[in-house]
Amino acid sequence: MSESGVPYRPSDPVDFVIVGAGAAGGVVARELATAGFRVVVLEQGPYLRAPDFRHDELAVLRLAELTNDHRRQPNSLRATDRDPRVVTPAVGYGRAVGGGTVHFTGNYWRFHEVDFIERSLVGPVAGTGFDDWPISYAELEPYYTRVEWEIGVSGLAGASPFDPPRSRPYPVPPLPIKSIGVLAERAARAMGWTAFPAPMAILSEPYRDRMACIQCGFCETFGCEMGAKSSTLVTMIPEAEATGRCEIRPDSYVRKVEVDQRGRVTGVKYFDAKRREVYQRARAVVLCANGAETPRLLLLSRSNRFPDGLANSSGMVGRHLMFNGGGLTGGRFEGRINGYRGTVDTRVIHDLYQLDPGLGFVGGGGFDFRWDTQPIGFALWGLDPKAPRWGPDFKRRLRESFTRTAYALAHTTSLPVPTNRVSLDPHLKDDWGLPAISVTWQEHPNDLRLSEYFVARAMDLLAAAGAVERWSYPAGAGGWWPQVHLLGTCRMGNDPRTSVVDRFHRAHDVPNLFIVDGSSFVTSGRGQPTMTIQALAFRAAERMGELARRGELG
Amino acid sequence: MALNKMQRDRQQREGGRRVALDAVRRRVEVVKDMTPSTPGPGRRQFLQGIAAGAGAVWLSAAPELLRATARAASCGAVNDPYRVLSSPEVAALDLLTELILPTDDTPGARTAQVVRFLDHALAGFAASDLPLFRQGLTDLDRLAGQRFGQGSFTALSPGAQVELLQSLETAGAPFFESLRTATLTGMFANPEYGGNHGKSGWTLIGFEDRFAWGPPFGDYDRE
Numbered sequence: 001m002s003e004s005g006v007p008y009r010p011s012d013p014v015d016f017v018i019v020g021a022g023a024a025g026g027v028v029a030r031e032l033a034t035a036g037f038r039v040v041v042l043e044q045g046p047y048l049r050a051p052d053f054r055h056d057e058l059a060v061l062r063l064a065e066l067t068n069d070h071r072r073q074p075n076s077l078r079a080t081d082r083d084p085r086v087v088t089p090a091v092g093y094g095r096a097v098g099g100g101t102v103h104f105t106g107n108y109w110r111f112h113e114v115d116f117i118e119r120s121l122v123g124p125v126a127g128t129g130f131d132d133w134p135i136s137y138a139e140l141e142p143y144y145t146r147v148e149w150e151i152g153v154s155g156l157a158g159a160s161p162f163d164p165p166r167s168r169p170y171p172v173p174p175l176p177i178k179s180i181g182v183l184a185e186r187a188a189r190a191m192g193w194t195a196f197p198a199p200m201a202i203l204s205e206p207y208r209d210r211m212a213c214i215q216c217g218f219c220e221t222f223g224c225e226m227g228a229k230s231s232t233l234v235t236m237i238p239e240a241e242a243t244g245r246c247e248i249r250p251d252s253y254v255r256k257v258e259v260d261q262r263g264r265v266t267g268v269k270y271f272d273a274k275r276r277e278v279y280q281r282a283r284a285v286v287l288c289a290n291g292a293e294t295p296r297l298l299l300l301s302r303s304n305r306f307p308d309g310l311a312n313s314s315g316m317v318g319r320h321l322m323f324n325g326g327g328l329t330g331g332r333f334e335g336r337i338n339g340y341r342g343t344v345d346t347r348v349i350h351d352l353y354q355l356d357p358g359l360g361f362v363g364g365g366g367f368d369f370r371w372d373t374q375p376i377g378f379a380l381w382g383l384d385p386k387a388p389r390w391g392p393d394f395k396r397r398l399r400e401s402f403t404r405t406a407y408a409l410a411h412t413t414s415l416p417v418p419t420n421r422v423s424l425d426p427h428l429k430d431d432w433g434l435p436a437i438s439v440t441w442q443e444h445p446n447d448l449r450l451s452e453y454f455v456a457r458a459m460d461l462l463a464a465a466g467a468v469e470r471w472s473y474p475a476g477a478g479g480w481w482p483q484v485h486l487l488g489t490c491r492m493g494n495d496p497r498t499s500v501v502d503r504f505h506r507a508h509d510v511p512n513l514f515i516v517d518g519s520s521f522v523t524s525g526r527g528q529p530t531m532t533i534q535a536l537a538f539r540a541a542e543r544m545g546e547l548a549r550r551g552e553l554g
Numbered sequence: 555m556a557l558n559k560m561q562r563d564r565q566q567r568e569g570g571r572r573v574a575l576d577a578v579r580r581r582v583e584v585v586k587d588m589t590p591s592t593p594g595p596g597r598r599q600f601l602q603g604i605a606a607g608a609g610a611v612w613l614s615a616a617p618e619l620l621r622a623t624a625r626a627a628s629c630g631a632v633n634d635p636y637r638v639l640s641s642p643e644v645a646a647l648d649l650l651t652e653l654i655l656p657t658d659d660t661p662g663a664r665t666a667q668v669v670r671f672l673d674h675a676l677a678g679f680a681a682s683d684l685p686l687f688r689q690g691l692t693d694l695d696r697l698a699g700q701r702f703g704q705g706s707f708t709a710l711s712p713g714a715q716v717e718l719l720q721s722l723e724t725a726g727a728p729f730f731e732s733l734r735t736a737t738l739t740g741m742f743a744n745p746e747y748g749g750n751h752g753k754s755g756w757t758l759i760g761f762e763d764r765f766a767w768g769p770p771f772g773d774y775d776r777e
Contacts, residue, residue: 055765058613058620058743065617179772186777216765335773336760342767375742375761380735389723390654390734391716395758399660402759403772 006247010267010280014038015548017268017282019254019297022099023530024517024537025288026232027147030239031541033246037548040247040280041240042270045095047250048102048233053223057374060221066103068095072431075482079442080419087428090439091292092482096223097250098233099290100484101530105220105344105372106201106229108153108531110144112164113137114354114364115525122357125446128415129320130362133522134494134503137164143535148199151230151534152207155199162350163196174346175204175213179337180406181346183465184369187408190464193351198368201230201530202343210234215342220372252278255434257285257301257310257513265310265513271432284512284544284553288537291321291486291518295422296437298490311490311507311515316500318423320416320488321439322524325447326365327455327475329408330384331467336403339371352457353526361450363413365526367458369465370407378402384471408461410454411527414477415444416488443478451475485529490519505540512553516540612735615679620747623678627748630674637677638684644669645708646691653719654737661754663737671740671749683732690729694718 008014016032018025021043033039048066059065068091075090094100114121116133124130145168147153157169174197177185181195188195202219203212213228227234240246251273258266258279267281287294295318301310309317345368355364373382379398382405388394425438455475462470473479493499496508505520507513516537518529525532547553615623626637636644651663651672663669676684694707702714710718722730740749742756750756756763769775 055763056744058615058739058747059617069614071614176769176771177775179770179774182774182777186774214765215767215771217767218765333774337774338760338767338772340761341771375756375759376739378759379738379742390719392656392658395655395660395662398759402761 006241006244008038008040008247008280010278013267013281013283014040015282016040016284016286016544017042017280018286018288019268020099020288020290020293020517021097021232021237021248021250022094022288022290022517023101023232023533025286026098026101026236026240027534027537028286028288028516028541028544029246029248030236031538032545033240033243035545036245037545038245039240040249040282042252042254042268042280043097043099043248043250044253045097045250047097047248048223050223050225050227050234053225055216055218055222057376060103066094066096066221066223067092070482074428074430074436076425076428076436076438077481078438078440081440085425085428085438089482091422091437091486092484093290093292093486096233097237097248098231101201101229101231102223102233103221104201104231104530107345107348107368107528108148108155108199108201109348109366109526109528110164110166110199110535111137111140111525111532112162112353115523116140118362118523122362125362125415125444127417127444129418129498130415131491131493131498131522134492140532140535140539141165141167143538144531146538147531147534150538151201151232151235152203152210153199153201153230153531154204156197159196160348160350161194162353170199172203172205172207174198175200175202175343176215177346178339178342179335180339180369180371183333183337183406184347184349184367184408184461187369187461187465188347188349188351191351191461193349195347195349195369198345198348200343203228203230213343217340217342218374219344253432254289254297255300255432257287257297259301259303259305259310259510263305263510265510275432284514284548286514286516286544288517291489291521292422292437292439294515294517294519295489296424299424300434306509311500311509311513313509314497314500316491316498318421318489319418320491321420321422321441322414322416322485322487322521323441323477323480323483324485324487324524324527324529325412325414325443325451325454325475325477326410326527327451327458327473327479328410329455329458329462329470329472330382331406331408331462331465331471332401332469333404333406333465333467337371337406338403339406340374340402344372345370349461352454359453361446361453362415363446363450363526365410365412365450365454367408367410367454367461369461370409371405372407375402378405384469385473386471406462406465406467408458410451410458412447412450412454413526414447414487414524416491416523417442417444422489443476448476448478451477485518485524485527487518487521487524487529490515491522492520493522504543505536506543506547514540514544611680611683612675612732612739619679623674624746626678627671627674628746630670630748636673639669639673639676642706642708643688643691644673646694646706647672647687649708649715650719650733651737651740653715654734655741661758663741665751665754666741666749667751668737668740668749670751671743671747672736674748675736675740680736683736686729686732690727690733693729697721
């Protein structure tokens with residue numbers, strides 16, 4: 001019996017099989033099931049519930065409970081094709097029903113207009129596949145609004161002078177400001193900037209039968225025991241199951257998308273919890289497995305007809321991997337901030353979202369003031385990296401700093417570089433015997449300079465906020481492994497020679513295969529990609545339903 | 555309709571954005587003169603190091619092993635015999651963890667019973683690190699003989715103990731990194747794992763395990 005009580009037989013072709021029950025998969029499942037289609041969702045991780053989410057830092061510090069476990073699913077990493085591959089955690093993603101939305105922080109920035117047309121605005125950048133999106137912000141705007149109202153996003157419309165246009169306010173007001181947000185406001189004022197209430201996928205008020213946040217402080221890396229965090233686990237997925245047409249199958253690890261003689265997909269093969277192979281047939285397949293696992297699955301699905309991997313006639317599957325750059329800075333203050341109480345951040349600064357290209361680099365970014373660590377994590381790596389790491393002075397610093405530290409985090413553009421990519425490791429295998437994810441990645445000089453600029457500005461912000469001591473960590477995406485924003489690897493475009501999916505997320509090469517997750521992105525935005533992933537998912541699901549009703553999916 | 559409004563709003567904002575860009579341009583000169591920040595271990599880099607090498611087992615234990623360790627630790631009494639550590643090992647680890655987090659007028663590793671935590675962990679979820687710990691303690695005794703002519707680490711003067719531990723840190727010894735990670739973990743993990751006795755680790759840093767807060771969160775809320 002399935003979790004939802006709708007057991008479909010694998011030999012019975014359902015309308016859609018969706019791979020991945022995360023940010024995108026949850027939305028697509030709910031939209032298609034609500035529209036009357038028969039849906040199976042395959043999720044490699046477990047089906048956890050609110051009582052499974054505990055305030056136990058030791059249990060989730062390495063996230064083995066809620067994310068991919070690198071002991072069973074190793075990665076390799078190298079800078080260029082000439083370098084040897086090193087086995088190390090390279091990508092991190094949610095591995096549970098709800099995916100990354102279970103443990104994420106909940107920062108829900110919309111992309112701005114510029115993110116879709118930046119290539120046209122600033123011109124080409126050497127060594128990149130920098131391009132415009134085939135859709136505009138205006139086309140996506142109604143779906144951003146749907147995300148906010150369907151899952152419940154807290155925020156204040158019009159509070160940011162840089163916010164893109166919106167057709168509707170937020171459904172619930174912003175979360176209460178914390179001391180750390182007051183410091184962000186103080187800093188922004190001194191710089192002539194604006195710190196505005198952070199849009200968060202966490203409820204400030206009860207909404208659609210869910211409770212408001214009680215400010216436990218265990219958001220990032222933890223699951224929410226109150227259901228106040230607007231994960232797909234507590235929003236989209238229960239609604240999909242309530243239709244009686246959607247079956248969520250946890251512990252189901254997909255290894256191949258199958259195709260017939262005509263080059264159409266017929267379903268997927270996966271390992272169940274007991275590692276038995278199952279072949280679930282479907283009229284159409286939707287990949288929502290994230291920007292690393294989706295290209296991997298396409299590459300694993302090579303066949304006589306698709307020798308370079310499924311949907312890969314362009315050779316773009318896995319390429320243009322982007323992460324978001326930026327950097328972390330920390331500051332100690334005289335008064336108690338108590339960042340550990342309540343949500344991670346409450347104020348965001350977008351004054352540098354769109355920098356003048358005259359500065360010498362492309363892109364931009366945003367800042368938040370945050371506290372995203374807990375006692376063990378703080379003791380291990382929360383202090384200035386140059387400070388003593390043990391002994392009386394170390395202990396004094398821990399004692400004086402835990403309640404008095406704030407971090408200013410910069411989130412910035414990453415450019416799409418074709419050689420930065422996800423591929424199959426030729427030697428390394430996972431626990432199921434499948435080729436492991438191999439990441440080849442070297443930071444583009446533009447992105448590193450941009451990140452350094454933002455780290456310097458974050459240090460300015462901490463000074464302006466009155467920090468008595470400041471420090472920074474290395475700038476750029478290269479300082480952050482494993483990477484968790486996994487973008488661009490099956491990019492969207494109008495030209496089948498240079499992109500993997502069309503403007504509605506249909507694979508150019510395969511008419512009944514859809515791909516919607518971070519892999520669809522053409523540019524990285526400035527950070528916080530989940531909101532855009534979900535807006536794309538609402539839009540894509542609408543199209544899938546239209547095509548299915550017109551009988552175009554076979 | 556909505557989109558027309560969007561375009562109008564956008565035009566109104568352009569003026570403000572240009573002003574902001576001018577401010578940015580002025581700042582560039584400052585940036586050009588800035589020395590790049592000193593490279594150090596980033597937080598996630600540090601995590602990666604842990605995941606890949608020394609200390610990994612303390613922070614990435616399988617959930618079922620963690621639960622078993624917590625059950626065993628919760629059943630234990632203060633005077634129970636140690637599960638895997640010998641008396642000399644307990645004595646040496648007591649000194650070592652105290653070097654990392656000394657007990658003075660505020661709680662330290664001894665107050666938090668970090669060695670109890672180590673014993674439960676090394677008998678449970680961190681069992682794979684037991685050989686590293688045993689070898690590390692043996693090496694320390696050997697170094698005590700070579701450098702200071704003493705038979706054991708515990709027989710050294712406090713100054714000599716600090717010197718030896720410093721040399722391990724400088725050398726990047728896996729035992730040192732694992733010991734430090736384990737000590738901090740035992741100090742600040744939930745008490746059910748046998749350390750952080752009486753929440754003394756949390757008391758030290760000012761963490762309260764109330765898990766429900768409201769304004770004012772800190773001293774700056776009312777500013």
